[in-house]
Amino acid sequence: MPQTDYDIVIIGAGPAGLTAGIYAARARMNVLLVEKAAPGGQIIITDWVENYPGFPEGISGYDLGEKMLNQAKKLGLEITTEEVTAMELSPAVKTLHLGDKTITAKSLIIASGASPRKLNVGEEKFMGKGVSFCATCDAPFFRDKTVVAVGGGDTAVQEAIFLTKFVNKVYLVHRRDELRATKILQERALNNDKIEFVWDSVVTGMDGFFGVENVHVKNVKTEETRTIKADGCFVWIGIVPNTGFLNDSLELDEWGFIKANHHMETSVPGVFAVGDVRDTPLRQIATAVGDGAVAAVSAEHFVENFAG
């Protein structure tokens, strides 16, 4: 195998990338983690985490991200703040462009994450203060409250039904006059007394003092507007993988997520994908750390067995 700068390069410092880094550094691999922004990934904007095992009192996403980062650093992981702008992948060498710099590696772990599609109506300022993109994560924080939910696909309807176990009422706002979700989910939602449908409508804004208090909605057919009093707004209008730098070099699923098998192997030997950016059945911190551990061990075996 040709000489390279690194055995393993990891892209992204969320829970999946940091865990891969913890394992690879601890295994004394020659490894670099590249992160374009602040380490921690999506979780650093997560207000409170109750379901990552090991923290009975819960922990803020920011603190958890920092703990994982410190653990990786303590085990000797080298981290650089740079953006991968392009790459060329071959089984033997992976070449990464970081602006005008170029680095090479024998193997690559992609942990670049995904972002929920935004409404872009100013909801950012209510993140962790009423706005959420994940009912599994946040529904228990809205016991006996009223919430607005946005979307009409499988995830939106499944999550809206899940919400009704906790909240008093869900206004489900959908831009069309029928749901896209599968039949059985539709029936269950339509028969659920706690869900009121707001058809042909979009959310145009929200306001509140400490957190969400009002959600503003517009009917796209009649142009009528109304204000819904609500303590929260769940947004499920899609999730976008962060794969802009891939240059079509890996096989993706129909939604653009990187295809990977249970060893986290992608369509190119020595390239692994983990966490939110892969075609995973669930996007949670717990699943991200599992992916990261598997990929690090897979990458280690790949490097060792190729290096002879």
Added chain:
Amino acid sequence: MPQTDYDIVIIGAGPAGLTAGIYAARARMNVLLVEKAAPGGQIIITDWVENYPGFPEGISGYDLGEKMLNQAKKLGLEITTEEVTAMELSPAVKTLHLGDKTITAKSLIIASGASPRKLNVGEEKFMGKGVSFCATCDAPFFRDKTVVAVGGGDTAVQEAIFLTKFVNKVYLVHRRDELRATKILQERALNNDKIEFVWDSVVTGMDGFFGVENVHVKNVKTEETRTIKADGCFVWIGIVPNTGFLNDSLELDEWGFIKANHHMETSVPGVFAVGDVRDTPLRQIATAVGDGAVAAVSAEHFVENFAG
């Protein structure tokens, strides 16, 4: 769907089962966790954990198990100390025999774990004091030491090679005069200066004051015995899944682990397998919690969609 005692029953309170419990209880499912012994699983006999993300200073396995247990209890998980002795599984109803008691559930998450095959030469008293079953977990604790390793299969040879990154010397004790491992691993081990092979031999005992100091070895052909001065003993002679109660009701892989896909679905609808007992590529706390989260959400969807 017929009435059952529970929506979900989880078997086993290691990291995989407790995480499934955390997710299922938090999702307000009617869920019971059955554990035959002390909650925590294998990790409660793990001296020190450095690679579970979120604990930069490391944590004892016992403390981590207790934290996960307390988190599950705090979220309302019902836990009972009983042994599942047999079961009958159908897509609609899962019947579990707990001694002379019988309970039913719509779905079942099997997290009963696996145990490393023991030497049975008194190594139990040196667990966490020099005896280990996992180089990925424990090799960094043996920097610049001398260790004995036992086994001749892929895992043994791969782990022995991994150990040489940390230790000064590995005596690899194998009961035959050649390795069973794949060719490439054999070559790498045979060419590794730090590995000395002790062929045709078995470990007959070990002693030491605070931890392992001497490992006693016998040649099975010549009956000669020798004592190797060593600070540790790694045992890789197999891993045995805890599946005695299954009554051949689920499809297993060739080593007896439960086959499960990436939704953790087994060959029977509504039965999920997670953690060490499934056919997983890696057996770590990080991977167990990922499995547990996925299975809980899969079980929840199974119950909701069948219950209509």
